[in-house]
Amino acid sequence: MSKYILKRLLMLIPTLIGAAIFVFFLLRLVPGDVCELRLAGTGLYADPAEIALCQKNLGLDQPLIVQFFDFLWGYVVFDLGDSMWTGFPVVHEIGLRFELSLQVAIMATAVAVIIAIPLGVISAVKQDTWIDYVVRTFSIAGIAMPSFWLGILIILGLLISTQHFLGEPWMPPIDYVPIWEDPMRNLSQLIWPAVATGYRYSAVATRMTRSALLEVLREDYVRTARAKGLIEKIIINRHALKNSLLPVVTIIAIEFAFLMGGLVVTEQVFNLNGLGKLFVESVGAQDFNMTQQLVMLVVVIFVFTNLFVDVLYAWLDPRIRYS
Amino acid sequence: MTHLTTKLALTALIGAGLVIGSIAEAAPKSGGVLNYVVGSKIPSYDGHVESTFGMIHPIRPFYSTLIRVNPSNPADPSDFVCDVCEGDVPKGEEGGTKFTFKIRKDVKFHDGTPMTAHDVKATMDKVVFPPKGVASNRKAFFRAVDSITADNDYQVTFKLKFPTGTFIPALALPFNFIYAKKDLDAHGYQWHKKNINGTGPFKFVQHQKGSFVEGVKNPTYHFKGQPYLDGIKAISAPKLAVRVQAIRGDRAAIEFRGFPPKHRDDLVKALGDKITVQESDWNCVLMMTPNHKVKPFDDVRVRRALTLAIDRWGGSKYLSRIAIVKTVGGVVYPNHEFAATPEELSKLAGYSKDVKGSRAEAKKLLKEAGVNLNFELHNRGVDQPYKVVGTWLIDQWKKGLGAKVKQRVQPSPPFYATLRKKKDFDVSVDFNCQSVINPIADITKFLSTAGNNYSQGGDAKADAIYAKLEKSADPKEQRALIRQYEKRVIDDAMVAAITLWWYKINPHRSYVKGWKIAPSHYLNQHLDNVWLDK
Numbered sequence: 001m002s003k004y005i006l007k008r009l010l011m012l013i014p015t016l017i018g019a020a021i022f023v024f025f026l027l028r029l030v031p032g033d034v035c036e037l038r039l040a041g042t043g044l045y046a047d048p049a050e051i052a053l054c055q056k057n058l059g060l061d062q063p064l065i066v067q068f069f070d071f072l073w074g075y076v077v078f079d080l081g082d083s084m085w086t087g088f089p090v091v092h093e094i095g096l097r098f099e100l101s102l103q104v105a106i107m108a109t110a111v112a113v114i115i116a117i118p119l120g121v122i123s124a125v126k127q128d129t130w131i132d133y134v135v136r137t138f139s140i141a142g143i144a145m146p147s148f149w150l151g152i153l154i155i156l157g158l159l160i161s162t163q164h165f166l167g168e169p170w171m172p173p174i175d176y177v178p179i180w181e182d183p184m185r186n187l188s189q190l191i192w193p194a195v196a197t198g199y200r201y202s203a204v205a206t207r208m209t210r211s212a213l214l215e216v217l218r219e220d221y222v223r224t225a226r227a228k229g230l231i232e233k234i235i236i237n238r239h240a241l242k243n244s245l246l247p248v249v250t251i252i253a254i255e256f257a258f259l260m261g262g263l264v265v266t267e268q269v270f271n272l273n274g275l276g277k278l279f280v281e282s283v284g285a286q287d288f289n290m291t292q293q294l295v296m297l298v299v300v301i302f303v304f305t306n307l308f309v310d311v312l313y314a315w316l317d318p319r320i321r322y323s
Numbered sequence: 324m325t326h327l328t329t330k331l332a333l334t335a336l337i338g339a340g341l342v343i344g345s346i347a348e349a350a351p352k353s354g355g356v357l358n359y360v361v362g363s364k365i366p367s368y369d370g371h372v373e374s375t376f377g378m379i380h381p382i383r384p385f386y387s388t389l390i391r392v393n394p395s396n397p398a399d400p401s402d403f404v405c406d407v408c409e410g411d412v413p414k415g416e417e418g419g420t421k422f423t424f425k426i427r428k429d430v431k432f433h434d435g436t437p438m439t440a441h442d443v444k445a446t447m448d449k450v451v452f453p454p455k456g457v458a459s460n461r462k463a464f465f466r467a468v469d470s471i472t473a474d475n476d477y478q479v480t481f482k483l484k485f486p487t488g489t490f491i492p493a494l495a496l497p498f499n500f501i502y503a504k505k506d507l508d509a510h511g512y513q514w515h516k517k518n519i520n521g522t523g524p525f526k527f528v529q530h531q532k533g534s535f536v537e538g539v540k541n542p543t544y545h546f547k548g549q550p551y552l553d554g555i556k557a558i559s560a561p562k563l564a565v566r567v568q569a570i571r572g573d574r575a576a577i578e579f580r581g582f583p584p585k586h587r588d589d590l591v592k593a594l595g596d597k598i599t600v601q602e603s604d605w606n607c608v609l610m611m612t613p614n615h616k617v618k619p620f621d622d623v624r625v626r627r628a629l630t631l632a633i634d635r636w637g638g639s640k641y642l643s644r645i646a647i648v649k650t651v652g653g654v655v656y657p658n659h660e661f662a663a664t665p666e667e668l669s670k671l672a673g674y675s676k677d678v679k680g681s682r683a684e685a686k687k688l689l690k691e692a693g694v695n696l697n698f699e700l701h702n703r704g705v706d707q708p709y710k711v712v713g714t715w716l717i718d719q720w721k722k723g724l725g726a727k728v729k730q731r732v733q734p735s736p737p738f739y740a741t742l743r744k745k746k747d748f749d750v751s752v753d754f755n756c757q758s759v760i761n762p763i764a765d766i767t768k769f770l771s772t773a774g775n776n777y778s779q780g781g782d783a784k785a786d787a788i789y790a791k792l793e794k795s796a797d798p799k800e801q802r803a804l805i806r807q808y809e810k811r812v813i814d815d816a817m818v819a820a821i822t823l824w825w826y827k828i829n830p831h832r833s834y835v836k837g838w839k840i841a842p843s844h845y846l847n848q849h850l851d852n853v854w855l856d857k
Contacts, residue, residue, distance in 0.1 A: 032736020036743060038366050039374055039460055047463050048774045054458060087367050087516050088532065096532050152564070159572055159593075169593070171572030174360070174565060175535045175558045271558075271565045273534040281364055281533070281561070286736045 008307050015303060016296065020075075023295040024068050027288050034058065034084045034286040058084050071292060085287040093278065093290065094297065100176050101274035103186075104193055105259035109252060111198025112205055116248070119202075120209020125236065127214065135206065142203025148265035151196040155269070158192075174271040193270045197263060201255045208251050212244035219243075242316060249312055257305040261298040351837060355855035356554040360566040360575040364533065364559060367516035370500040371450050372458045376844050379497055380579055381536035381557035383848040385433070386500035386521035387545075389424060389443055389479075390491070392759060394852050397841035398603060400659045400760035403495045406849075407438060407522065407545065412491060419486030419796040420469075426477040430545045432503050433519075433526045440473040445504035447471050447481075449512060457512045464493035464764055467793075486796035492761035497845050524550035524851035534559055544851065551837065551854035563707075570598075570832060576855075577831035580844040581605070583647050583707050590830045599833045601840035605825035606656045606765075607756035609648065609712050612819040614748055615780025624688040625696070626817035629750065630673035631685035632723030637678065638715055639823055646711040649826035654769065654809045655762040656842065657824055661802050662762075663809060672814040682723040689724060696726035701748035703738040712822055713752050742777040753777055753819060758845035762805065763792060769812035769819060782816035 035054035055061050059070065074081050080090040123135040155171055162170035172189045179186040216222065217240055225235045264276035275294065282290040314320045363377025370378065370386065390412050393402040403412045409425040416423070430438040451468050453459040467487040472480050483490060506520055519527040522545070525538035539554045558575060560566045567586045569575040571593055582590075590598045613620035613629060620626055635651045643649035653663040653671065668674040675681050689696065702713040713730050720726040731748075733741060741748055755775075757765045767773050770789055771781020785808055792804040812818045829840050834856045841847040 030736065031740035031745065032738075033740065033744075036739050037736060039372075047460065050458050050460055053456065057458075085364070085366050086532065093532055096534075155568055159568060163593070169572050171568055171574055174560060174569050174574045175556070176531070268562045269565070271560050271562065271569075273531070273559070277561070278533060284735065285364075 005307065005311070008310070012300075012303050016299060019296060019299045020072065020292070021068075023292050024071055024288075025064075027291055028064060030286070032286045033060070034288070035060070037285055038085070071289075080293050081289050083282075083287055083290045085282070085285045085290065090290055090293045094275070094293065097273055097275045097278050099178065100190075100272060101260050101263070101276070103179065104190055104197070104263065104272065104274060105256055107190060107194035108198040108201055108259055109256050111194050112201035112255070113252065115198070115202035116205035116209055120206045120248075121213060121236065121241065123206065123210040124213035124217065125232075135210075139203040139206040142199050143207075145200065146265075147193075147197045147200045147263075148269045150199060151193060151266050151269040154192050154196055172270065176273050189270070190272075193263070193266055193272060196270075197259060197266055201252075201259075204255070205248055205251050208248050209244065212247050213240060216240045216244040246313060246316060249316065250309055253305050253309040253312075257298075257302045260301050261294065349836065349856070351551045351852075351854040352856060353551050353854070354553050355857060356556055357552050357577070357835070357850065357853055357855065358556045358558060358575045360560040360569050360578045361557050362561055362563065362566055362578070362580055364561070365530070365536070368519055369516045370498040371453075372460055372516065374460055374498070376580060377559075379845050379848055381530075382519070383497055383500075384523050384525040384538055384550075384555055384850045385519050385527050386523040387430065387849070388495065388497065388499045388501060389447070390495045391497070391849070392495055392841060392846050394839070394847055394849070397839050397847040398658070400606075400656060400842060401492075403491060407443065407501055415483075415486060415490075415796075420483040422481045422483075422490070423474075424479045424481075426479060427545055428477055430522050431543045432522050433541060434503075435543075436503055436505065438501065438503070438522050439476045440479045441476070442501060442504045443479045444471050444473040445507050446499070446502045447479075449502070449507065450499055454512070461493070461496060461498060464489065464496065464761070485794045487763070487793060488795070488798070488801055489761055489764040489793070492759045493764065495759045497758055497848060524849060525552075525555055528554075546851060550851040552850065555850060570830065573832065576835045577829065577838070579829065579848060581647060581825075581827040581829055584644055584828060587828050587830045597833050598830050599835070600828065600830045602829070603827045603840045603842050604650050604657050605647070605827040606758070606760050606843045607754070607825040608652070609708060609822045609825075610753040610755060610768075610819045611716060611750060611822055612753040612778045613750045613817075614746065615778050615818075616746070617749055619692060619694045619696075620698075620749065621780075622692050622694070623815075623817055624692040625694055627672050627814070628685035628688040628692075628696075628724060629720065630813065630817055630820040631681045631688070632726075633673050633716065633719045633820070633822070634678045634723075635674060635823060636676055638719070642708075642711060642715055642823060643826060646708040647825050647828065648708045648712060648823040650824040652824045653821060654766045654813060655805060656760045656765070658842065659760055659762055660798070661805050663806065667806065671810065672817070673820065678723075685724055696720065696724055696728070698726070698728055698749035700728050700730045701738070701741060701751035702730055702732050703752060704732045704734045708825065709752055716752070716822065746777070746779060751777065752822075756825075758843045760842060763801065766805070766808065766812075769808075776818070778819050780818060782811050782818055785811035785816060785818065 035051045039051055039054060059067060082089055083093050119135050123132045126132050159169040159171055172192050173185055177185045222235060222240055225239055261275045261279060263274060264280055267274045267276040279294050282294060361377060361380045363375050365378050365381060366373050368382050387406045389406060389408055390403050391406045393404045396402045405412060407427055407430050409427050413422050413424060415421060426440045426443060432438055448471055450459050451462055451465040453462060467483045467485055467490055468481055469484045470482045474480055501522055502515055503520055506514060524541055524544045526541045528537040528539055530536045536557045540550055540552060544550060560569060566578045567582060571590060587600055613626050615621055639649055639651050650657045653668055655662040673681060700713055700717060703709040717728045717730055720728050742751060755768050768775050769785060770776060771786055788804055788808045792801060795801050795804060813820055827840060836856050837852040837854045839847060
């Protein structure tokens, strides 16, 4: 197992180099300039000499290949550089947002799992009954509804209902407080995006749980278990569910990785200062360095999530473990 | 807008007037924290370098400037008062080439160091004469300044190479933060990008990057009794919908940039008298800039036809219901004494109320030039007001000239790259957005030598008029020269056209008192006179 993990870790190096080359040169194809946006982006007059000076200070006047090797050298010396927009270290900028994104991803995953597994099981066990139809409608609605749209509905619903019942409209906080500083305020901000994204996320997982469990329930060993008189609850929980979870785990893990950097619109709707919002801002500001490092971070998250899933597979399925 | 919402908006406006009236009478209350939302992000904290309101709104309250727009009368574009100077803003001596400022003796930096004339000199030296390699985004505004001297600890003198009407407004720019000389000497010229030590009404507490900036009351602020607030919190909220909801849900009391009319109406409808609306003309304008290097726009007849076909008066009436544009004006901010009167405007191409006549003239010009217009309008991918105005322009040209126009919308970075580097456009929506109203400086955009004139053309006659205008000390002469200049750049030579001036709408929670709307979202942002009536 350890040899397998080591091999997977070594494969990370060419993946990261490939991603680095790709993101560096692709970004440079987009026209625009961080200095022009900073100094003259809002329509004010900016002296062209000042723009040139800003470009020089950021190293943007250097040949592309020099800039590329500077970028790679940063990894060798463990210096990811500074944001071209704020001038603060990239590690500092990302660190602040990482915490929030991680919490939302964990909370959304928890919401998704809490909804998806029981509903998926119920739907499979009660196949083609009205319960199954209700669950399937609920999960299809989740897939069809974008989480940001659901987020907008949640906020408007909160504003209108609280004004109606309490006399004053209420909405979730729009500035982030870490959970250890003020748990109530933290949760009152993050529970809503977690529900909005967790619902969509659960919809996919519910359907996957249902179909995987239905497949397992048709297996010979399940029939054997029934034939020998085991009660249905034990058959489902002990024999069928664990084996049907393999594809569900994959879906949950990939969605988790996606949530870490891909909650772009939902973060905007709830004004969350997460990695998705930082992504949008960096691209919009032509902050090459920040964008590059964020892409690399997402690559690392995906690679490690996949590794985690593989290890989990081995734990769930003895055939993988023993091979 | 429905009849009902119109009524609601009007009620709110009347309410706003009453509230403003009562502000004058009510005694300010101390205490509370003002939460406000900011729709743009902070690059660095250095006002001398940056230009975005994303920096001004959260950071300006930590700093003072030598002079500022009168916070009690910010609507008046020529009413300037002392901030760290004493008495009235000086009139020029020696034919308008010497300005002596007495400096207050009770100003302290937040680290406790007293502020003197040497700090003002060091600051203004950095702005006006930055050493090689040091950025100063507004040094061009101070081209006339010859020297700055600290005559003693409490007196600073500026000497100009020639008298100019641009100097005092340029001094009042909200970006001219006063820095401590000792900070500049000890830490260098980059230190203020990441550190704050000002003399403003609030002391910096923390900046949670991308989320908020927090400040607390400065107990040693030089205007005694102010600020009234215990603190401020500027919350970053890039999405317009979030900013509107934040005010509705009372997560923020105000947004200082401005909302479109629909959001004003929504807030008024939802919250009634809990919302006060302040409105003002805005020192920002969208322009229509033809590329003089691209055929057929190298022909002045075609360029004039483009502006003649626009019904600005009709556009003002209808667009002001859906977008943040309203006022018909020439090259100067409409409420300034140097701005063209409606009668003067009506003599310019495209400003006549006889739209049919203007369009007939436009068609005649195109016929003379032998041109059937079929081109691309380059625009910025921002709804308010870019895309609204762009779409309106296309409709005007279709109705007025039978032109076939396609709109090419680009996100901000490639949009600017097209204007400034690639220059591969036919006609573009362009912009001129300034802070302090400084007409003589603000209209440089049309000069053939201006770095922000994206038409790739100009007019030698207009350049010559401006050269005279810049060195004129007589307001009457300045006004007359501006009229000549205006006639050249938006009519006879049609370097670029003015569409409609922006209109600023600030709905805010009614408990926010003391803040008065200014004609720019950069102005009146020190917040020392704001208080909460809770």
